[in-house]
Amino acid sequence: MHIHPSALIDPKAQLDSSVEVGAYSIIGPNVKIAAGTKIGPHVVIEGHTTIGSNNTFYQFSSIGAAPQDKKYAGEPTRLEIGDNNVIREFCTFNLGTVQDDGVTRLGNDNWIMAYVHLAHDCQVGNNVIFANNAALAGHVHVGDWVILGGFTNVHQFCKIGAHAMCGMGTSLLQDVPPFVMLNGNPAAAHGINVEGLKRRGFSREQISAIRQTYKLIYKSGLTLEEAKAAIDAQIAELEADVALHVQSMRHFLDAATRGIVR
Structure with missing residues (x-):
């Protein structure tokens, strides 16, 4: 493994031999990371977190921390991340809760820009693009190929259908059918994502x-x-x-x- 000497890796963590870990990163005992994944400097990965192959985590992200939910009582809930994702700086992905299925999921081939927040129990599909500061509250479901513009905020329990697109600064309080384009605060629909x-x-x-x-x-x-x-x-x-x-x-x-x- 290509691990910087200053990184702190718990002996119980399971990392493929090809995983790279940058300076001052911290990886906890219940973390599993598959082949080809690169962890940048100053990244914290904790909780019962499973990460697939060929992901890239940029500096200062917090992955697998306890959910921001007052009901959480330390249950061994999970975070699952698929393959080929790019996670940029200062992202926060939280564990699930027992009030839902107990797992937060991010699929494959996703492009997640800086400061994105995935709250507890979110289910995010494949090939999504979340621009800077997009934030999902708890229990949000996002289909494949969805695009969220910068500073999009999604209310808890909302569902966003595949191929939908939210413009910059959208405040999303209700569900979005597949293919629909929308923006505004509150959000309003403006046609389908033809392009x-x-x-x-x-x-x-x-x-x-x-x-x-x-x-x-x-x-x-x-x-x-x-x-x-x-x-x-x-x-x-x-x-x-x-x-x-x-x-x-x-x-x-x-x-x-x-x-x-x-």
Whole structure:
């Protein structure tokens, strides 16, 4: 292992032989780190934390600390981080709590900029981008390919669907359906993430169907229940490879627990 002499690694920690640890970093006894991961200087990794392969942690991050929850009583809850993530300076990722599933998760191939906070029990997917100072309160669920602009704040228990995009300084108090772009305080929807979908290989037909679903939800004047019925009728007329994306939006409407940004 490439460990700086000033780093403090608990003998019980499990680090692959290829892991690099920078100066003055501290790694606790219940930490597991897989191959190719690089820990910069002055990083603290503690708690029951499992980190996958080929991640990069920049200096001064706090990973696996106790949740900022007054109900937490030292239970052996967990933090799980996948592969190929970049975590920039001063990020804080907390353990889960027993009031939820007991685990905070970050998936694979994510780009996490400076000062990002992942609170207890957050579930974050793959290929997300969180810009500087984005902050998730407890129990937030974030789908794949989501982008959060700088200083975005997400209320506890909110859900953000795949491919959604929040502009800088967004204050998010309700759930966000897949593909939707929004910003503001409080947040308001402003169309779908067309450019992002094009970059990810969505066809013209798929984007057109997603746009039509957005219009049914946001532009038609229908109540939410009426919009759901209209989306069901839309799905019945679509080819399978197009319908699956509209279905993801429809299913999200049923799963939303805080109401949707509308």
